[in-house]
Amino acid sequence: MARILIADDHDLVRETLAAFMRDMGQFTVDQAAALPEAVKLIEENAAYDLILLDYTMPGMTLPDGLTQTMGIGKGAPVAIISGTASPSVAKGALSAGAAGFLPKTMNPETLLSAIKHLLQGGIYTPQTFLDTPSKTEARVHLTPRELDVLRGICEGKANKEIARDLDVQEVTVKLHVKTLSRKLQARNRTHAAMIGRDQNLI
The missing domain is CATH 3.40.50.2300 (Response regulator)
Known part of the structure; x- marks a missing residue:
């Protein structure tokens, strides 16, 4: 084996x-x-x-x-x-x-x-x-708040926990997750975290 x-x-x-x-x-x-x-x-x-x-x-x-x-x-x-x-x-x-x-x-x-x-x-x-040109080769620009949210995702935190850490509403965090996922072309939170790490965004 x-x-x-x-x-x-x-x-x-x-x-x-x-x-x-x-x-x-x-x-x-x-x-x-x-x-x-x-x-x-x-x-x-x-x-x-x-x-x-x-x-x-x-x-x-x-x-x-x-x-x-x-x-x-x-x-x-x-x-x-x-x-x-x-x-x-x-x-x-x-x-x-x-x-x-x-x-x-x-x-x-x-x-x-x-x-x-x-x-x-x-x-x-x-x-x-x-042989495929990378869609994420160029560094993606995220706002400071989006980076804060991405950092929370990478730490395995739920939206509610991230919202509490940042002193914002949970719905605001959800909007940031949606926006940064679109910018990173991520399929989900896990994928967004992997992209963030691989591109040294955090």
Whole structure:
């Protein structure tokens, strides 16, 4: 049974990916929420068959974080995962030695195929994604209040909690969420949080 490490600071995304892989019955999965935590697990276990790194989690930079992980991974393929990274970031990761780039938006069947391909020693390059001009390549402009709301979303707070923190009405927060989601082209709150992190908006 293949052993996989998923390192991602977005709890919902990480746990969803881990649960999906475990449900396949073919993988055992360990989790980390930051690069230092991932490094510690690798150094302690040193027996992973595949390592997946979110490129915007705490402690992670490209290419340094990738290079460090590859150096201690004892030959295990190291791939980058992201929900909103641009094609240029993906290409940079692959050029730096990543075994693959896995968009978090891929469907479960494609994800499973990608993981199997990586475990077999292949390089996973989502060519359609890499060839697509990024709609979010340019930095999005959010107002200070929208940034406050986005920060609250990234902290996992509900609209009511954000409204209390900012001393505004909950309906005002809802309007800000709707506006910033449109600006970020986000499908939902979770997607907006991923975009905000990946574009270093907060």
